[in-house]
Amino acid sequence: MIIAGPCAAESEAQVQETARALLSLQSPLYGGLVFRAGIWKPRTNPDTFQGVGEAGLAWLRCVKERTGLPTATEVATPEHIHLALAAGVDYLWLGARTTANPILVQSLADAFADAARKGARCTVLVKNPVNEDAALWIGNIERIERAGCEVMAIHRGCGHRPCWTMAHTLRTQRPDIPLLIDPSHMGGSAERIAPLLQKGFSLGYDGAMVEVHPHPEHALSDSKQQITAAALDAILHGLRYEQHADGLNFLRAELDEIDDQIWQLLVQRMAISERIGVWKKQHAMSALQPTRYEQMVGDRVAWGTQQGLTEETIRGIYDLIHAESLKRQK
Ligand code: PEP
Ligand code: MN
Secondary structure, eight states: OEEEEOSBOOOHHHHHHHHHHHHTOOOGGGGGEEEEOBSSOOOSSTTSOOOOTTHHHHHHHHHHHHHOOOEEEEOOSHHHHHHHHHTTOSEEEEOTTGGGOHHHHHHHHHHHHHHHHTTOOOEEEEEOOSSOOHHHHHHHHHHHHHTTOEEEEEEOOBTTBOOHHHHHHHHHHOTTSOEEEOHHHHHOSGGGHHHHHHHHHHTTOOEEEEEBOSSGGGOSSOGGGOBOHHHHHHHHHHOOOOOOOSHHHHHHHHHHHHHHHHHHHHHHHHHHHHHHHHHHHHTTOOSOOHHHHHHHHHHHHHHHHHTTOOHHHHHHHHHHHHHHHHHHHO
């Protein structure tokens, strides 16, 4: 299943142009194509584009009538749910900021339950919360399930970090829930979409949600991470279909992410070390401060050995880090 379309519906023409471009693509994957567009946008800053609101529902309906594609939009209040269902939107998703708040999610679950009692069929896509919290993600899914909806999960990462461990936990505890990857929000940039999609597919994800805009550079939101329909088509055709949807691939993705963080932290550490070097020079202090070093490593050894690391390993790592730091302070 590929859910594609703009971050936000901006105008009727932009929505129709994107839908037409997606429909003209040739890929077996497009058998499961769904058209997405956000109309109520959860933006960080109140001065930015907040979405066109209710007016966009008519545009989505038009896409459905003209192309036959099912449609999807984000809902964040009970009123959004009633309006979107009444307008015939097929898939409703809960965004990462919404799913960070269980009280809000429960009020949405109540609205879905109400709609289900009145005969509506709801399929709800639950994004992971912005914070790395697998238990909250799973709890949100349960709330929506209890409302009588069909549920799928969207892994969109935390900030611009994938948080593979969180997704692995969901996959292990709820293998019955279809899991989609959202490489657009996970990576935050057009260049990262292809490698993240590849990773998701090699981990056995069931589909993807990708932001597609006819002119990404002019998009009113998330312009850096949107791609054209033709670019999406090229990425999908370039994917390798590996048959390794097992735990090992997930664990390796988790390991790669931790190493990434280790390297980023090391770079940050060295930058601070350089600033300390400047301070020492200004105060006629020598770069090597043996008492401070011994005290620092002693602290790390005490903590690390409690966590099951050996003193030899910790000292070995710190000797290397410290040697690099000293070079920076020369
Ligand atoms: C979106 O899909 O456009 C969106 C706002 O996503 P998220 O909730 O993942 O930030
Ligand atoms: Mn977006």
